[in-house]
Amino acid sequence: MQSLPARIGDPLAAVETPALVVDLDVFEHNLDLMANAVRGSGLALRPHAKAHKCPDIAKAQIARGAVGICCQKVDEAAVFVAAGIADVLVTNEVVTPSKIARLARLAQAATVGVLVDDARVIPDLSAAAAMAGGTLHVYVEIDVGAHRCGVAPGAPAAALAQAAASAPGLRFRGLHAYHGGAQHLRRYAERLTAIAQASRAAAETKALIEAAGVPCPVVTGAGTGTWQLERDSRIYTELQPGSYVFMDADYGRNALAPDEHAFEQSLYVLATVMSVPAPERAVVDAGLKALAFDSGPPIVHVRRGVEYVKGTDEHGVLAVDPAQETLALGDRVWLIPGHCDPTVNLYDWIVGMRGERVE
């Protein structure tokens, strides 16, 4: 358990590092930009809360018009339902009996959805819902190109939808058609092609399901890298972006088309210089346990000629160009994480800053 990194009203200098810090002005700008861009499109916005894992942020999204949230684990769903979020979709397969039972109990207090990509799980979900006396919303996950989970689009998905629709205690809601790999394709044309394919697969599957007499009102998916494409696809009905609230170095490397909305970086890891062994080297207190490195090292914010070159458990080594920047013991350094979701996962606290003050 991390000790409390700051108190409300603290100045920036009092924040203990390494700390996960959100610039609240930018964060609220991102919230508004997404809410406004989806409002009026006829689509629902169901932001993915695996990015922030924070009920207060979920409530800020719902206050701006989101219909509910997505999360990725039963543990997360339990936290959000306990915090009063009324509509939670677990965008994942749940197959362990104890977790299925827990999910069904959550559905007593909230609208709870879950994905299926295998018919063998449907009797278990149905029995758990009956046992808990409630209804689980079920979405069939189709593989639209990410090649992770998901049944093949077309007939296999339609058969699964039929099975879900006829199982007691379950309510078939539609298709989950998320293309994870497309989020990080650098060129707009590549993202366009990927989501066009995903949309075709979803449309054909939906038509097949409805031709068999099963209503399929929802097609849900999309992320921060592609959401405008799904919004304009005429087949998706619900969007699930998550990282847009924070952004990260990896999303920053996507080349945007002129009409794509640009979100701004609101999330930082605040670090302190704890050693300056040489003018061209400084060491900060944020390493492998303070930042996720799966999408590369963090970017050093604002300071010119400073690069984060190596992370070890509790150290980050910075290469400094002495002609451009001098770092001294105790200096604060703002780092833009390579990948926001697993970085947020490393912290018990998010410090919200308004200007130079903890809010």
Add this chain to the structure above:
Amino acid sequence: MQSLPARIGDPLAAVETPALVVDLDVFEHNLDLMANAVRGSGLALRPHAKAHKCPDIAKAQIARGAVGICCQKVDEAAVFVAAGIADVLVTNEVVTPSKIARLARLAQAATVGVLVDDARVIPDLSAAAAMAGGTLHVYVEIDVGAHRCGVAPGAPAAALAQAAASAPGLRFRGLHAYHGGAQHLRRYAERLTAIAQASRAAAETKALIEAAGVPCPVVTGAGTGTWQLERDSRIYTELQPGSYVFMDADYGRNALAPDEHAFEQSLYVLATVMSVPAPERAVVDAGLKALAFDSGPPIVHVRRGVEYVKGTDEHGVLAVDPAQETLALGDRVWLIPGHCDPTVNLYDWIVGMRGERVE
């Protein structure tokens, strides 16, 4: 906060995944192997607790003869001192005034050491120790080849030792000469060369300090990859290995010399198959938030023809050779983490298993 993954006495099947699991028989074998290999050498064993962050494990190490523990952060030191560990060395520079004050307060209840590599911090440490009415043990960190923190060996280090030795409230204990980069050199000959250099640098610096009339009783350092070399160096007096209790895929890639002790893998991430979209692909519930990827993906234990090929936030994609292995929904998969320390950091709980039962 992770929900409790298991209860004492549970069978393996009841452990909620992803879970951090330790095979207690192997773990105790590793503890004994290290304790026996250091006992009788005249050196002190001060295991690094940043690997496990667990007071119960620290106590098991001390019960086998360790003189105390190392940790990397003031937060960690506070947890270990509160748990009754009497001798804690923070193997890191501490420069922030609030952290220095906290460290000095810990020294009221335990023997507490800290590193310095910059003379500007010595007055702050001294004042904090005086304020708390105690004594802080101080070690000068020298850069013996890792090029992270640390003052240059020789005269700069000797000057720093002199300053620490003459500051009220501080007790200069010796040199911190840890070569982090040497731990993961794959070939024995490379490790031998690196530690020979480190030993020479430490010996020359110690001689210089003592020539100025300042006693320098301790030279501390070493890790799981090189500890036998420091043990046999005739200059190191204390060893700090940490990962040996668990091991990981990265240490498993070190080629050992015939007389080097081999520790065995005791740490696993237990995962569950949650989707089998095709015979050659399965997806488990352990991804970027359940495993550290800085030293590569995990290795799949025991199952032949199965490889962990891609991690995303909550998913791990396995490539399966159907001729060798079939994975089904709900199957348990044991993963050997690429790097143990930052993987342990992701969990609130370590599940100790004795055979098939939670202990």
